[in-house]
Amino acid sequence: MTDTTKTASEQDRVLIFDTTLRDGEQSPGATMTHDEKLEIAALLDEMGVDIIEAGFPIASEGDFEAVSAIARQSKTSTICGLARANYKDIDRCWEAVKHARSPRIHTFIGTSPLHRAIPNLDMDQMAERIHDTVSHARNLCDNVQWSPMDATRTEHDYLCRVVEIAIKAGATTINIPDTVGYTAPRESADLIRMLLERVPGADTVIFATHCHNDLGMATANALAAVEAGARQIECTINGLGERAGNTALEEVVMALKVRNDIMPYRTGIDTTRIMNISRKVATVSGFPVQFNKAIVGKNAFAHESGIHQDGMLKNAQTFEIMRPADVGLADTSLVMGKHSGRAALRAKLKDLGYDLGENQLNDVFVRFKALADRKKEVFDDDIVALIQDQATSA
Numbered sequence: 016m017t018d019t020t021k022t023a024s025e026q027d028r029v030l031i032f033d034t035t036l037r038d039g040e041q042s043p044g045a046t047m048t049h050d051e052k053l054e055i056a057a058l059l060d061e062m063g064v065d066i067i068e069a070g071f072p073i074a075s076e077g078d079f080e081a082v083s084a085i086a087r088q089s090k091t092s093t094i095c096g097l098a099r100a101n102y103k104d105i106d107r108c109w110e111a112v113k114h115a116r117s118p119r120i121h122t123f124i125g126t127s128p129l130h131r132a133i134p135n136l137d138m139d140q141m142a143e144r145i146h147d148t149v150s151h152a153r154n155l156c157d158n159v160q161w162s163p164m165d166a167t168r169t170e171h172d173y174l175c176r177v178v179e180i181a182i183k184a185g186a187t188t189i190n191i192p193d194t195v196g197y198t199a200p201r202e203s204a205d206l207i208r209m210l211l212e213r214v215p216g217a218d219t220v221i222f223a224t225h226c227h228n229d230l231g232m233a234t235a236n237a238l239a240a241v242e243a244g245a246r247q248i249e250c251t252i253n254g255l256g257e258r259a260g261n262t263a264l265e266e267v268v269m270a271l272k273v274r275n276d277i278m279p280y281r282t283g284i285d286t287t288r289i290m291n292i293s294r295k296v297a298t299v300s301g302f303p304v305q306f307n308k309a310i311v312g313k314n315a316f317a318h319e320s321g322i323h324q325d326g327m328l329k330n331a332q333t334f335e336i337m338r339p340a341d342v343g344l345a346d347t348s349l350v351m352g353k354h355s356g357r358a359a360l361r362a363k364l365k366d367l368g369y370d371l372g373e374n375q376l377n378d379v380f381v382r383f384k385a386l387a388d389r390k391k392e393v394f395d396d397d398i399v400a401l402i403q404d405q406a407t408s409a
């Protein structure tokens with residue numbers, strides 16, 4: 016069983032909480048089947064995700080069944096379900112996650128002025144609701160996460176008050192959601208720091224950061240929160256999630272690995288499994304990964320320009336800060352196109368089994384450039400055809 020509380024108390028360990036199957040699946044059109052969810056959960060478990068948020072059990076019979084089945088199959092990850100701040104949701108959530116070796120209930124309520132207006136609760140009534148629901152969850156399960164939804168737009172004094180109530184009622188993780196992707200890195204860090212300084216008992220729980228990407232700052236905001244003391248990052252594979260998505264797991268994990276010199280924190284993720292799960296999530300969700308997406312995009316390890324290709328052939332570190340193998344990719348790809356130079360063509364020909372003399376190479380290079388001007392990408396078959404043409408016209 017993963018004891019997430021103990022593990023994270025090590026100063027440099029950051030827990031990875033994946034919510035691809037809950038917040039990610041909430042992207043319009045990203046619905047996954049029961050079997051697909053189980054398959055993704057197994058991959059998340061194998062890659063070392065500390066906590067898997069498997070779904071929202073009260074939302075539908077299908078969600079309940081998927082969370083229960085994931086809980087039963089889990090090997091090392093903690094399995095979490097989401098519940099609104101009412102007993103019915105929390106009981107249903109517990110029924111689903113209780114089969115896990117390490118279960119967690121995650122309950123939440125919107126605390127900002129805009130969100131408080133929805134259930135029409137005043138500040139005191141909401142505080143009481145938080146106390147009662149977190150206590151109820153804690154009576155069922157030792158591992159309770161509580162989230163003040165829209166925390167980044169909640170008044171600081173009120174946020175401190177309700178976080179303190181949740182801790183006293185037994186929450187073991189306090190998640191601080193930037194529900195609408197509104198915050199910015201410095202503010203994200205200041206908020207966590209403020210809570211750690213002002214809330215009595217803050218040092219007894221783990222603070223989590225949950226960022227959305229509406230302004231394209233989800234990864235930066237999550238990392239800033241970690242630097243301020245958060246020790247759990249909530250994220251999804253490929254950044255899947257409502258609107259512009261959530262913090263992308265692969266981005267925060269690789270940022271912490273590659274820039275460990277300035278961000279000295281560790282995760283338990285086997286990064287060599289990243290590419291495989293990224294492709295799986297893209298396929299089952301029907302959300303393709305954009306070509307230039309950090310870490311997992313088709314072009315993330317591809318080079319076309321002559322200067323870059325030449326540099327890569329001499330020393331891969333010239334234009335790559337990560338090794339493709341670190342994210343589970345076989346190799347860098349040198350894309351042959353109009354920006355490619357003679358060195359890349361020579362290397363490509365060698366790969367294809369052709370060792371040409373200088374004159375022959377010059378001739379193929381001229382014809383390769385002419386073709387590349389007409390075609391976006393010149394494939395191996397095109398290059399072989401150029402050689403064959405040369406042989407027949409010689």
Ligand code: KIV
Pocket residue numbers: 038123162164165190192193194195225227
């Ligand atoms: O973005 C959000 O506020 C959420 C909560 C349910 C944690 O996803």
Ligand code: ZN
Pocket residue numbers: 038192194225227261
């Ligand atoms: Zn969210």
